[in-house]
Amino acid sequence: MTAHDAASHAGDAASMSLTPETISLLRTQLRGLARTYHQKPAAEIFVKARSIRDTIERRMPLTHRPGQSSELFLLAGQACALLASAAFDLGSQDASETLTMAALAYVRPIDHAPLIAWCGGNLALLAYWDGRPAEALEHVKAAQGLATSGTAKRRLHSIAARTYAHLGDPDRVQYELQAAEQVDPDIRDDHHDDMGGEFGFSVERAAMSAGSSWLLIQDGANAVQASTRALGLVQTRTPEQRSVKVEMEATADLALAQLLNADLAAAIATLGPVFDLPPEQRVDGLLSRLLGVRNQLTVPALHRHNEAVELGHHIEGFRRDSARSTLPGAPRYQLGS
Template sequence: MAARRAIRFAMGAERSEVGQETLSYLQDEVHRIAEIYIRVPLATVLDDLTHIQDETFRLLESGRAKPSQIRDLYLLAALESGMLAKASHDLGDPQSAMMQARTAAVCADQAEHRGMSTWVRGLQSLISYWADRPEDALHYARRGTSMGADLRGSVTVWLAGLEARAAALLGDTETVHAANRRAEELREHTQADDLDTVGGNFRFPQVRQDYYTVEACVLLGDGDANLVRRTEQAAQGFSDVNDPHWAFGDQAGAQSDLALARLYTGDLDGAAEAVRPVLDLPPNQRNAGIIGSVQRVRASLTHGPVRNALTARELCEEIAVFSSRPALALPN
């Protein structure tokens, strides 16, 4: 509390101009929040994130920023708005998520940061994917790929993975495999850029690529022992909570994909075991993507060959209860 009071005082003292301490504080906060966003419940960071976005907008609107600072402030605004777009998505509000994403796109363009502009297209693809708009998800992924054709950061690999997942929802097997192959090729030439340095959702490490790759294959609606093995490996990649790339949302998604893959082979007990860690998540971690993932498992249980089994019926009921809770149950 004392530290927060001190920084508010310092920022107030610099209101006549954008001081270096204020700018450094905002940069440090963006990096801090980005790094922990994927690891903690949204309520842990949401207030801080909305606060720094408001402060950044205020500084841009004040007209007191130096020309040399304006580009940095617009980039900060783009990063903050991008994270708040993800927050709105996590809360199950795709309309607000897309509004924040469009704000991030405008700010990225004003910052003349093509990497960030490209990343925002990936974000819009992600929002559309979970909002059950696969055509839009595919469009945004391909638009981002076109915008970032000569970039080398991991955002290019992310866009290929997003294209594969969107194509899978459309049943386009050829595009799924082509996009996954392109992701592998891009990974070989990836060089960390400034977005990768920010971390969190702005970095797309190998472990997330593995998860995206198998999810696209699982969503095609068929599988065998080989897909089960690959999905087990992808889920294993998120088994260490101390790994710097660990994310509870990706872990839940990978476990749900493993449940689906096992159901394709008739392994109901294995599917139940795979989805158990997801269903044990506390309410403040049950974001829209996680609920969407377990709902896919429920749909497979309901319409698949195991639908009449007692375990399948009980699991369906448990998933229904899990999904009925308000996403993330933010405190008042």
């Protein structure tokens, strides 16, 4: 009787599986969302990624096949990672950190190194944005030990450069930025490259990040060079490939670098396209950069100029009407100011 029961249960368990098409559809939906991330408002991405994650979670109990379970765990982790990116862009760093940890909880049991490395980089990014650069350095070093693809290494070297910039170490900033440029782009992985999109890290994104690193250590000349390069690379892309987020954040960095070089007229001209951006595309990274521009306008060399006062007022109004107010369930996630 025991043998019969065991055989019966084993047969029932073995018969529980999903069709290959079910998992393939979920992967296709998630890849499409990641690759169109730069074309859609972050709030829309958040809603759609949450829907995909919920569908994945409902499918998990419907299969007992280890291979399918591992695939679903990976997809659930990637959905949470995409949610983490959207939450950050919408100004909720706490939600972004929680969602990044959720992604790790899904993929650590299946030892998926590329996504674990991506999450480590994201935790580093969140830590230095929150004023914890020493913790950020721990995260990025751990992640670098897992990265194999050129894209993953470029991203982590860029994040490391920003981390060292927050720590005030220009020599390490220079080292990490050079390392980011020397990666082999032909070495790929299934997260940063095959899933790609928001999980990738293009050369223009790396150049934009380099500009931000130079700004943190008050190197206006190198910041102008890096931010200008980022904008030049963006402009080589087709409209479908172009990331408005990267373009606008690099533009704000360039304006701040120009102010560091005491060129108010150039900064005003540079920021023109930024002010045309609709509220749903005014993501948190851009708002934070514009706050840096606003603060720079108050230095003694600039604050007496009428143009500086007017630009400061314009930035304040622009920041009040932003994508932060569009995060679904905003009260629950306690949006930052």
